[in-house]
Amino acid sequence: MAKLKLTKNEQKKQKDSLKRFRRYLPVLILKKQQLQLEILKTHSLIDKINKEIEKLRGRIDRWVAVFGEDVGFKDLVGIKEIITKEGNIAGVDIPLFERVEFDIKEYDLMKTPLWVDYGIDAAKKIITLKARREVLEKQLVLIREELRTTAQRVNLFEKVKIPEARENIRKIGIWLGDQQTVAVVTGKIAKMKIQRKEGMLV
Numbered sequence: 001m002a003k004l005k006l007t008k009n010e011q012k013k014q015k016d017s018l019k020r021f022r023r024y025l026p027v028l029i030l031k032k033q034q035l036q037l038e039i040l041k042t043h044s045l046i047d048k049i050n051k052e053i054e055k056l057r058g059r060i061d062r063w064v065a066v067f068g069e070d071v072g073f074k075d076l077v078g079i080k081e082i083i084t085k086e087g088n089i090a091g092v093d094i095p096l097f098e099r100v101e102f103d104i105k106e107y108d109l110m111k112t113p114l115w116v117d118y119g120i121d122a123a124k125k126i127i128t129l130k131a132r133r134e135v136l137e138k139q140l141v142l143i144r145e146e147l148r149t150t151a152q153r154v155n156l157f158e159k160v161k162i163p164e165a166r167e168n169i170r171k172i173g174i175w176l177g178d179q180q181t182v183a184v185v186t187g188k189i190a191k192m193k194i195q196r197k198e199g200m201l202v
Contacts, residue, residue: 010172046137
């Protein structure tokens with residue numbers, strides 16, 4: 001750390017810094033709270049999606065178990081593209097899920113069982129949910145990283161910068177006070193010497 005200058009200018013600079021730190025700290029704390037809330041909300045959404053996927057999988061498994069026909073179901077539904085857009089949460093740029101573009105293979109409606117249509121619909125829902133979950137997981141990584149950085153800044157301000165600025169202001173205040181006292185005492189001594197000289201001359 002640079003050596004502290006014990007001057008009025010430095011004292012003003014330290015006071016300005018302290019004001020700035022005190023102004024920014026509540027903003028950082030609010031941002032930290034927003035990020036923590038977003039993480040909880042995102043976890044909740046991921047849990048909800050996982051439950052929905054399990055429910056849909058159970059439905060597909062029941063159809064397959066009941067009809068027991070191998071129709072190459074897994075090969076019928078593919079993904080062309082997962083479409084996302086950019087969003088922002090508490091100053092963090094994140095991807096937002098839009099939709100999934102599907103690649104559905106053609107199949108003979110006369111030869112395939114009726115449940116395959118429902119199965120394809122359920123598979124599309126599962127794929128969409130998984131894609132949405134994947135985007136949410138990417139959001140979590142970005143939000144957690146921002147939370148880590150914000151928490152570090154909060155700690156830096158609370159535990160280092162603000163106490164350091166206060167201590168510097170205190171040190172400079174003591175030094176300037178001492179200098180003022182020395183100046184007053186020196187002035188009095190000089191005045192006494194002058195008065196003595198004048199008294200001797202008279």
